[in-house]
Amino acid sequence: MEDPSSWINLAEVQAVAHKKMTKPAYDYYASGAEDEIALREAQMAFKRIRFLPKMLQGLPEKCDTKVKVLGGRYTLSSPLIVPPMAMQKLAHPDGEIGACRAAKMHGVSYCLSTMATTKIEDVASAHSSTVVPPSEGESLSSLKMFQLYVYKDRRVSESLIRRAEAAGFQALVITVDLPPLGHREADIRNRFHLPAPLRLENFIGESTTTEIDKKGASSGLADHSQAHFDSTLDWSIVPWLRSVTTLPIVVKGILRADDALMARQHRVDAVWVSNHGGRQLDCTIAPIDALPEVVSALEGSGIDAWLDGGVRRGTDVVKALALGAKLVGVGRPVLWGLAAGGEKGVSRVLSMLKEELGTSLQLAGAPSVRDLSPDFLVMPGMTPFCRPSSQGGGGRRGIVGSRL
């Protein structure tokens, strides 16, 4: 199991990572808040959705996974994104650099967390200097983005944004479902802190690192977010961000249609549907269940809906795309890949997921990700019926029944 090429699914990688990591680090990555209902539900909700595949579609040998995002500004090779995840050197010395390099090599986008164990500038230059060989004659393209936690001292946030912009990050993701930090019992029990010599590299020399670097009475993360993050934010944060940066703005952590409408009114560039991997408010709706309402709130606006939470299979990615997500994030499995095999481990995780995505598209009968629609799915509690149209040719499909 040491050799990443021997792994055949993402669950297997988690088991390898578990054996290699310290208990506090593994628990920090794996756990959710309180009873972990939201964590489990995010995965389970995918499994309740069924496919209604189309046959004999005259598919190309390889289905096309290109997507246009951020109002058509960028065409990306893949709808996959590595969402922001803090402290990646806890998994492996390759840390954020290994993860972003592996992502770029696969044409997968990467979002760097504020709470990284590698400096913004170092991640940017590693990402830029990673040369991606053309794949089957096509050059792979992906984005690098920066995720922001808004500090009580706005000068801290402003300086992070300016550094990310100067370093060439292409979008700013602002996370709105934290603070306060969710009640993560494993971290409290473990008195989680960042073991030396690891540090929050974006804040060297600033008081903002102190609570996380030292073992305290409780979770260092909770202490840090309480001491420094602004928990009083409202929608006026969007115009403030616009006054500081020209980067596209993505709001991460939305689960409601009316919040998506507010995001639309504030002309954000994308709404990221997420429950923070079940690490914040427990018992939230699963992101995949929240997606359709958000997508319909954004309809006609040109604003993308992105999604993460519980994505563990190519079929999960296809379901999210069919329900209208433009980008789909895969979180913990990337950390397991990193812990189990460094950059090579992440690369293997992403290649398995891409392969599963390609196979699932073919089996579902979609020539490209852009051909996916809810028509490929049967949602829980609904009974499908498919009728040929009276004119012959393409059939008509409807769904009877009500939501459970």
Ligand SMILES: Cc1cc2nc3c(=O)[nH]c(=O)nc-3n(C[C@H](O)[C@H](O)[C@H](O)COP(=O)(O)O)c2cc1C
């Ligand atoms: C260890 C860990 C650290 C995270 N750190 C951040 C972070 O710094 N910023 C953020 O917006 N989200 C953070 N998240 C949430 C992820 O961006 C993402 O929403 C979530 O992991 C997706 O769920 P999944 O792990 O089931 O794929 C973190 C998640 C994990 C597991």
Ligand SMILES: CCCCC(=O)C(=O)O
């Ligand atoms: C204090 C925030 C820590 C990073 C984070 O977002 C997470 O652990 O989920």
